[in-house]
Amino acid sequence: DIQMTQSPSSLSASVGDRVTITCRASQSISSYLNWYQQKPGKAPKLLIYAASSLQSGVPSRFSGSGSGTDFTLTISSLQPEDFATYYCQQSYSTLTITFGQGTRLEIK
Amino acid sequence: QVTLKESGPVLVKPTETLTLTCTVSGFSLSNARMGVSWIRQPPGKALEWLAHIFSNDEKSYSTSLKSRLTISKDTSKSQVVLTMTNMDPVDTATYYCARMITYYYDSSGYKRDLGYFDYWGQGTLVTVSS
Numbered sequence: 001d002i003q004m005t006q007s008p009s010s011l012s013a014s015v016g017d018r019v020t021i022t023c024r025a026s027q028s029i030s031s032y033l034n035w036y037q038q039k040p041g042k043a044p045k046l047l048i049y050a051a052s053s054l055q056s057g058v059p060s061r062f063s064g065s066g067s068g069t070d071f072t073l074t075i076s077s078l079q080p081e082d083f084a085t086y087y088c089q090q091s092y093s094t095l096t097i098t099f100g101q102g103t104r105l106e107i108k
Numbered sequence: 109q110v111t112l113k114e115s116g117p118v119l120v121k122p123t124e125t126l127t128l129t130c131t132v133s134g135f136s137l138s139n140a141r142m143g144v145s146w147i148r149q150p151p152g153k154a155l156e157w158l159a160h161i162f163s164n165d166e167k168s169y170s171t172s173l174k175s176r177l178t179i180s181k182d183t184s185k186s187q188v189v190l191t192m193t194n195m196d197p198v199d200t201a202t203y204y205c206a207r208m209i210t211y212y213y214d215s216s217g218y219k220r221d222l223g224y225f226d227y228w229g230q231g232t233l234v235t236v237s238s
Binding site: 001032034036038043044045046049050055087089091092094095096097098099100101102 | 143145147154155156157160168170171204206208209210221222223224225226228229230231
């Protein structure tokens, strides 16, 4: 199975900061990489699909990049509602989907 | 309006079999561009994909849990069912069902694979305890 490794596991930042979260795949997955945001007690919410496509309704301060094995999620200017846990998910093989272990974004 | 809703027991005993139902609305389980997965999340831990069913009834399972899982669907009832055998306390988790968009056709008419989850159910917490 393809393993997904996120870094960092947790991150403290302030409102207005630019934040980058990294996801690395154990083998090349082309651009089959999706990002989700999850708040406590809620289901995950799709932010970015196909590595860099912004899901409808998601603010433009969220962006994704990368291909092959290395991917990033960037929040250009953190807002109070962005403090949450973020997960990457590979869909290179839809027969064996895998998620990263998550990155918890906390208020500094 | 697309919705997914999980239902099933909140408490199961060790060694029992868990049966969860995902009832969907706003789309058809026969839509070739869509499928439904089950995903779980133990308290305070990461998301773990369990199983997926495609519109053509093809199924896929987590490698580590394959021997314990069965996924099926009833298109007429708009339901996807997951069974997990031999439940253990480590299986205590919130179980989600989610819709996957599997592909699209680009402006040139080429089929492009996707594989993202655009709608999720609210989740159902299942506790395994005697």
